Amino acid sequence: MHRKYFEEDHEAYRETVREFLSREIEPHYERWEADRLIDRSAWLAAGKSGIVGIAVPEEFGGSGVTDYRFRHVVAEEIARTATTSLGAGLSLQDDIVLPYFVNLGTVEQKQRWLPGMATGELIGAIAMTEPGAGSDLQGIRTSAVRDGDEWVINGQKTFITSGIHADVVIVVCRTDADAGSRGYSLIVVERGTPGFSRGRKLHKVGLAAQDTAELVFEDVRVPAGNLLGTEGRGFIHLMENLPTERLSIAVHAIAAARAAYTWTKDYAFERRAFGRPIGDLQNTRFELAEMLTEIEVTESHIDRCVLALNAGELTAVDASKAKWWASELQKRVVDRCVQLHGGYGYMMEYPIGRAYVDSRIQTIYGGTTEIMKEIIGRDIAAEFA
Structure with a gap:
């Protein structure tokens, strides 16, 4: 299904992100996972490549790009390469911390902190x-x-x-x-x-x-x-920024679900059992069909939410809907993909194994699924108050 969502500039940026991940991140990622710490050099490289801090206004050293589809591209490429630990840090910096400084900071505060956030020298x-x-x-x-x-x-x-x-x-x-x-x-x-x-x-x-x-x-x-x-007004400031934070999690969730499905589809038609590819077994085909349908339906909704965010129209309630649904879908899809990989799905040398352990936090941080439903439920009940 063709998505009329990304434009030429986004796809050109995707090539930049892919090249950055291939050159600066993937060769070192397993070592960082073992060390339980990404080297700060990754942040500096991200700054040089324009992967971090792109929303920093031009007068403070950034690109001033506020179209969230560029961040969506980064999420998709992070998911494709299973470099999720890096993605979590980048999304914290660009989707959560940076907006506070841009939207609330005084000129002096912006001058002090934003240039470093645009270069990757300053981590928030x-x-x-x-x-x-x-x-x-x-x-x-x-x-x-x-x-x-x-x-x-x-x-x-x-x-x-x-x-x-x-x-x-x-x-x-x-x-x-x-x-x-x-x-x-x-x-x-x-x-x-x-x-x-x-x-x-x-x-x-x-x-x-x-x-x-x-x-x-x-x-x-x-x-x-x-x-x-x-x-x-700290609580009010938090509430003002939560829609972006929760949509960020939703975007990463659907990107991860799509990546897991793609790895599994390819695996299903390479792996043979009972004399034929497991993708030719009816149960496997049904599983793939169900996952692809759920992913495409959810992608369409998340795309609409991103465009609403760009237009300044995404509400906290709609962000909560996107967050709980996409993160629960991610968890469900990744689990099914591990099952279709069989024993290899439980091996960390396969990206699906890493995706499995990385996915579990998604329904917890940024507000649990239960909290998201409570926010939505209160909004429904308010109609009758």
């Missing part, structure tokens, strides 16, 4: 989750107290993507204990700030090379000018 993270606060962000306890022209931050964060490499961390802090949901703010903490330390590099089920860490803040003093956005 956002610290929301805490040991006692995951999907329920109102359980956040990390505090920031104003002391003259500084903020003093105390608390702990966990499951922080790019937590080891991060040079700038947007920390979600409670700045007014009595203001409820209006008592939270976003404050930027930079590498090397006294009192800011990394805890464990966490050992995950999948995404081995993607560094995920605990962060500790002990009387960390940062300038008042490190407040990002408006004091007390």
Whole structure:
């Protein structure tokens, strides 16, 4: 089925992404997975190739490209090469962290941080989750107290993507204990700030090379000018950016499902059993037919969501629908593809094995499937309130 979604510029960019992955990433990826850390040289190479930070405005050293289809191309090529740990870091940087700086930063903040994000020299993270606060962000306890022209931050964060490499961390802090949901703010903490330390590099089920860490803040003093956005509007700022984050996960999910299907289709007509390719067995054909249909239907919907995001029309509810559906589809498709590979599907030398362990987090981070359904359900119930 032909997709009238990508244009010539996107396909030209795809060639750039493919060449970058082939030259800079694939030769080193297995070593990074074994080391459980992607080398920072990959980020610098991504900056030189225009793979990271393309939405940074031109006046701050970027390309100023806001068409999300270019990010979609990167997601598809990452999925095709099974270099998902890199993809997780890039999507955090470009789809989650960068919009906060672009949309909320002062001119001085943009001048300080955006050029480095465009070159890959500066890696960002956002610290929301805490040991006692995951999907329920109102359980956040990390505090920031104003002391003259500084903020003093105390608390702990966990499951922080790019937590080891991060040079700038947007920390979600409670700045007014009595203001409820209006008592939270976003404050930027930079590498090397006294009192800011990394805890464990966490050992995950999948995404081995993607560094995920605990962060500790002990009387960390940062300038008042490190407040990002408006004091007390931290939750509102988070809600404003969640549609992009959740669509990013959905895009990666459908790209991964398509890649898994493609590997499995090819395998099914190469692998022989009972004297013929397993693709000639009726059960295999039915499985392939069902997966292809589900993937194409979902691709059409995700494409529409991306165009809505480009137009500034994607709602939090629609992003939640896309996120839970595509991530659950990914998990289901990858599992079926492992089954069709048989014993080889359980071997990490095959990309489907890596895709299997990497896929499990998709229905959890960025808001669990259950939270997505609750958001959608509340929207439905609001019609009758």
